[in-house]
Amino acid sequence: MHVAAHGEDAAAPGQGALEKLLDRIANGDHEAFETLYTATAGAVLGLVRSLLRDAAQSEEVAQEVLIEVWRSASRYDPGKGSAMAWVMMLAHRRAVDRIRSVQKTVERDHKAAVRDHETPFDVVAEHVERRLERQQVRRCLDQLTDLQRQSVTMAYYRGYTLQETAHLLRAPLGTVKTRLCDGLIRLRDCLGVTA
Numbered sequence: 452m453h454v455a456a457h458g459e460d461a462a463a464p465g466q467g468a469l470e471k472l473l474d475r476i477a478n479g480d481h482e483a484f485e486t487l488y489t490a491t492a493g494a495v496l497g498l499v500r501s502l503l504r505d506a507a508q509s510e511e512v513a514q515e516v517l518i519e520v521w522r523s524a525s526r527y528d529p530g531k532g533s534a535m536a537w538v539m540m541l542a543h544r545r546a547v548d549r550i551r552s553v554q555k556t557v558e559r560d561h562k563a564a565v566r567d568h569e570t571p572f573d574v575v576a577e578h579v580e581r582r583l584e585r586q587q588v589r590r591c592l593d594q595l596t597d598l599q600r601q602s603v604t605m606a607y608y609r610g611y612t613l614q615e616t617a618h619l620l621r622a623p624l625g626t627v628k629t630r631l632c633d634g635l636i637r638l639r640d641c642l643g644v645t646a
C-alpha cells in the first residue's frame with residue numbers, strides 16, 4: 452500500500468461523503484476504505500511529514516494512521532467533528548507519538564554512551580590527592596631527625612640497601628637500622644597510618 456503524496460490525491464469527496472465512507476468501513480467495506488484512502492492519504496502524509504521531517508518515517512507513520520482508520524472506523528463520532536478532522540487528529544497523534552519515541556531512544560542512547568564513556572575515577576581528584584599525600588609525607592619527613600630522615604630517604608626513596616645506606620652515611624649498620632625503624636614509626640604516626 453503506497454501513501455499518495457500531496458499532488459497524487461484524488462478530488463475530495465463531497466460534504467458528508469467521508470463520514471459515509473467511515474460508516475461503511477466500520478462494516479468491513481474494502482472499496483469504501485480504498486476510496487477514503489485515496490481521498491485522505493495525501494493530506495495525512497503532508498501533516499505527518501511537516502511534523503517528522505523525515506520522508507521514510509513519514510511514509511511509515513502515514514501507513515500506520517490509515518491502517519488505524521481501517522481498524523477503528525467504528526469509533527468515529529460525527530458529533531465531535533468531521534471525518535477529515537478525525538483522520539487528521541489520528542495522524543497528528545501518531546506523528547507526535549513517533550517524535551516522543553525517537554526522542555526517548557536518543558536520550559536513552561545518549562545516557563548509555565555517557566555512562567560507557569565515563570572514567571572510573573576523577574583524574575583531577577586523583578592528582579590532587581597524590582599531591583596532598585606527597586606534601587604530607589614531606590611535612591612528616593621534616594619532623595624526623597637528620598639521621599632518621601636520611602635513612603628513610605635513602606632506603607625507601609632511593610632504593611639503597613641498609614649496608615649501602617650505612618656506608619654512605621658513615622654510620623654503623625646497627626645505628627642506621629635503629630634510626631630507620633624509629634623514623635618509620637614516627638612517619639607512620641605522623642601520617643595516621645594504622646598498623
